[in-house]
Amino acid sequence: MPVIQDPLPWFIAGPLLGLSVPLMLLLTGREPGVSGSFRHACALLPGTKAIDYFRYDVLKEGLWQVLFVVGILLGGTWVQFGLGGAGIPLFLPQNLTTAGLALLFMGGLAVGFGTRWADGCTSGHTISGIANLSLSSVVASVCFFVGGVSASLVDRFVFGGIVP
């Protein structure tokens, strides 16, 4: 396998990600989406069937998505160990404090809660949803960025940058 040092340029990466929507629909009947996997993970845990949201057959309805996210994980492994890596830091040493790690967990909590309430994330809403001309996905995507940019502004100019 050739080792590629340069990052993939945006004009190749973006179209490839976008093309995955019609390709996956045509081949398998499903559009790419990732955050539904968080729901499947909860539904697989014992005891969660007491909650209505987790009462469904994961193997029947969610296996495709579990395989898709396992694939994403393996794609990261492939690039890291077979294609010369990402060529950029993937985490910051400043994160490795108790407060830094707690911040990552709290941020993850917001990602899980927010994407489930919005019923989609950057893949489900921004890429698949907008490709399907869903107006709610346009609104959701704008909100993703408004949330991120606002958090960045508040962090940098009010708290002086608690996020490393």
Place this chain on the structure above:
Amino acid sequence: MSSTTVYRGLPWWKYPIWLAMGIGFGAVLTKAQVISVVRVHRMFAFQEPHMFLVIGSAVVTGMIGVALLKAFRRTKTDVSGRPMVFKKRPFQTGIVAGGLIFGVGWYFTAACPGPIYALIGTGTWTAWIILAGAFAGAFLYGWLKPRLPH
């Protein structure tokens, strides 16, 4: 997820395709550095256009691709003859409220859901903590769902 019937009796070959599509998706996210904390922070601070260009061109390509697919595949079925599932996401409070909450989480973790998995694949162990948080967040949502506006 009420339409259980469409999931029944899927051809076996779809499962390796989903895995393969995921590998391609994850490899592109990683090699284009979309999973990097550096890129995400530069995006939210408007310091460079890279992430906007990746996401923007993905959106445009996806729109054109799906429009062509709908035009040339009027049956709206996939290659196995089963209906393509265009997930309907109606307007509700969570589109805005959940969207904003996710955006804040995206900034604090520097990872949206796809990159969380890709980061784990690269051996970035801190991503396990983000994933644990995301699972907990999804559980919290499922628990609170009856009390949240939709």
